[in-house]
Amino acid sequence: MTRGxxxxxxxxxxxxxxxxxxxxxxxxxxxxxxxxxxxxxDKGTIYMDRDQKARLERGLEEFLALITKLxxxxxxxxEYASARKSSPDxxxxxxxxxxxxxx
Numbered sequence: 001m002t003r004g005x006x007x008x009x010x011x012x013x014x015x016x017x018x019x020x021x022x023x024x025x026x027x028x029x030x031x032x033x034x035x036x037x038x039x040x041x042d043k044g045t046i047y048m049d050r051d052q053k054a055r056l057e058r059g060l061e062e063f064l065a066l067i068t069k070l071x072x073x074x075x076x077x078x079e080y081a082s083a084r085k086s087s088p089d090x091x092x093x094x095x096x097x098x099x100x101x102x103x
Contacts, residue, residue, distance in 0.1 A: 009041040039063045
């Protein structure tokens, strides 16, 4: 996705996620996916995978709060891979964190 075609709300949400160093994926011009959560910045709606209805929480701050709770339980799941590469896990060209990551 190119940022030039995004709404201001989408660009703002993407910038916040990057600033918070939260791994995310913009899956369409309307949707951002983080872990099991799907966020639609223009409407502020939040869905969890496989849910038919939006969650009661709305907006970017609520989305970030949900991610923060989930990240507290599994901090490495939401980090960018580049944030982990500086760890001393690399031995003779083998990076343990890359081997264990799902990206």
